[in-house]
Amino acid sequence: MSTNQQTDRSRNQGGAAFLLAQLGAHAARAFAERIASLDLTPPQAGLLRMLAATPGRSQRRLAEDLGMPPSRFVPFADELEGRGLIERRKNPDDRRSHALYLTERGVELLAELREVGAAHERDVCAALSSDEHRQLTVLLRRVAEQQGLTPGVHPGYRSS
Amino acid sequence: MSTNQQTDRSRNQGGAAFLLAQLGAHAARAFAERIASLDLTPPQAGLLRMLAATPGRSQRRLAEDLGMPPSRFVPFADELEGRGLIERRKNPDDRRSHALYLTERGVELLAELREVGAAHERDVCAALSSDEHRQLTVLLRRVAEQQGLTPGVHPGYRSS
DNA sequence: TATTGTTATACTCTATAACTATA
DNA sequence: TATAGTTATAGAGTATAACAATA
Numbered sequence: 001m002s003t004n005q006q007t008d009r010s011r012n013q014g015g016a017a018f019l020l021a022q023l024g025a026h027a028a029r030a031f032a033e034r035i036a037s038l039d040l041t042p043p044q045a046g047l048l049r050m051l052a053a054t055p056g057r058s059q060r061r062l063a064e065d066l067g068m069p070p071s072r073f074v075p076f077a078d079e080l081e082g083r084g085l086i087e088r089r090k091n092p093d094d095r096r097s098h099a100l101y102l103t104e105r106g107v108e109l110l111a112e113l114r115e116v117g118a119a120h121e122r123d124v125c126a127a128l129s130s131d132e133h134r135q136l137t138v139l140l141r142r143v144a145e146q147q148g149l150t151p152g153v154h155p156g157y158r159s160s
Numbered sequence: 161m162s163t164n165q166q167t168d169r170s171r172n173q174g175g176a177a178f179l180l181a182q183l184g185a186h187a188a189r190a191f192a193e194r195i196a197s198l199d200l201t202p203p204q205a206g207l208l209r210m211l212a213a214t215p216g217r218s219q220r221r222l223a224e225d226l227g228m229p230p231s232r233f234v235p236f237a238d239e240l241e242g243r244g245l246i247e248r249r250k251n252p253d254d255r256r257s258h259a260l261y262l263t264e265r266g267v268e269l270l271a272e273l274r275e276v277g278a279a280h281e282r283d284v285c286a287a288l289s290s291d292e293h294r295q296l297t298v299l300l301r302r303v304a305e306q307q308g309l310t311p312g313v314h315p316g317y318r319s320s
Numbered sequence: 321t322a323t324t325g326t327t328a329t330a331c332t333c334t335a336t337a338a339c340t341a342t343a
Numbered sequence: 344t345a346t347a348g349t350t351a352t353a354g355a356g357t358a359t360a361a362c363a364a365t366a
Binding site: 218219220230231233234254255256257258 | 323324325326327328
Binding site for chain 2: 014023025027132139145153
């Protein structure tokens, strides 16, 4: 209420929240284009990373973390299994559930994925010195934590 | 190539590009929830702002800036016109095209929208001091400019 | 002949809910 | 009876392309 309309207007559209949304969409799109060279979509890349971090989880839990209904997870996992990147193993303790794991080929592809991710990081932050790059990361991490976001996971990835 | 795998992994998932995508999706979703109280979706809010900035443009140009095909723009504009927020006027010079304008009610709603946007900005950046907030904005603006993003517009808004 | 707005159609995507098997 | 995975179906949302009016 202390500033005039003109100022408020430029604040909203040039403010940090708007820039975050704009840059976030841009970064997500650019990342999707990059990993298309590996024949991967962002949710597929997300699953590979999740399986590397915590192998052997059930489809239901993985589906929940990816923000998709279990029914949609089935054909989603089918394709990656068909490409030999992941495998379903019967859980001997509870034979209703499938435990999911990366295959050897999945591990190899994940390594390539990480290289692509590093290149993406460099390109997105090309405008910044390495000192500013660190500054930005620290600030973003603080904001993310305060906003209650889980490190390493975000369901906002586009499905296409 | 200079760092080991462990380091690369944490870099990718905790790096600035990933945080941008994660926080961007979060900020966009939070903003969408906020403006739902005004019965607006993000693309609708975008159109109101575009009409305030440059009134009288044709549907085709507006559709292009919003990243939607002209055919989809029709029902999109229909609803806002039905609610009395925008109006189509025949362009006397070229009677094929419609020039779009905000109505008085549209201007009023836009004022409320700006208040909501300011509150959104405060909440998203609640973790930062006002000095850090400024720092973050400057860094983001530099990155956005270097990445070739147009100030004030982003087509990444969800359609829902 | 080209362009603006519009309408119609066809298609993709997605979620809901029914189904099978294990518990 | 409840839960994991799966399958089937139906609905929403979208783009492509045909159409009418104007240039």
